[in-house]
Amino acid sequence: MGWLGLDDTDSLAAGCTTYSMHQLLQSLPNTITHSSLRLVRLWPFARQRTRGNAAVAVELSCSNESEIIEYLDSYWKAHLSGLKGEVGSSSHDEREQFPADPGMVWFSSKHPPSSFYTDAVRSEVSIESVPSADHSWGGHGRIGATAAVAWSSQHCTWEAIAWRQSIRHGLLERRVSASALQHVEAMETTFLSRDPRHGRGLVSPRGPCPVLFGVRARDARTALAAGEALRRGSETEATEGMRVFATNQATDDHLPPTIHTTVLKTEVVAKGTCILHTKHGTMLAFSETGDVKNLAQWLIPGDEIEARGLVHQSGVIHLEKLRVERSVPHRIRPLCQQCEVRMKSMGSGQGSRCPKCKARTEVQLIDSPRTPPSRSWVQPPLDSRRHLARPVEWDSLI
């Protein structure tokens, strides 16, 4: 019948767009049914992004479309339009804060083009470029709301999200059963449940939002089973409800195609962050990107690499994936054949001499291959990976 999109109903202090959608669906009249619930993460550098930078959409059906429009209109006025202007403060997030500017869209007769989704996940889009919906409400949030409807969902993963009871909203401590989490982590297609480096759960957000946990899987059935297992856990606090969303998380949709290029120069700056100057521009491997930073630091001019990353507004590429295609060898003096000692230069442009037995050779330098710390693609550790990043281990999956 048609698609509803919703975004930007949360401030940094409270609220969550997924929870707004849950509440809207809870109060749907019996004559309207819903399906294909989805959550879409958008461009991480968007200036006016919301906290988790996620927008939601759902398909609604009813024998009479005007009933849907009437319902949405009254729901908007009663519950959503008033969220405009909500601002919060957050001690662990210093970026500029924008007040919430909720947006809601309804597409029935036509569907926004999937190219709009691609634009919104890979670049900054303006409100003026949003394809017009059959009905729309509100402001800036219409960008994400429309992108969530425009997503083709051809490649997707799944997330079961459970919300806390309203009495516990705002409390920072979240109770999720540790043993249930262990069980969930062992399920075959779940991912990002726990950080093996620190043994810490990754399913619960920090901060005051109403989400208790979000558990991710590569298929819908496992996401649901995992979510139910966590809810059943004896130490898990009571929840208000749970829903399974199709998502664009772990799809790499945010990344432009792989760049094949040659390193011209490398620079290591504060905290080990590495700047790569390449034939295709400047790339940054931030200190928290772990293996990506380590591999970037290992590179020398002439090395050929494959790189994937987000293009920042400044044009600099923020590396998320890196691989060495071909490394240039070190040029070193040969070994003395008698003593197996490294020979030394006899002066510029001249041959080499053994420092021990003084044997000489015309040979000046020989190639010594360099072995990279990893020959395959490397990625940041779990806890500093973006929601949108596809784990490199999945490359071998069909």
Ligand SMILES: [Zn+2]
């Ligand atoms: Zn020698």
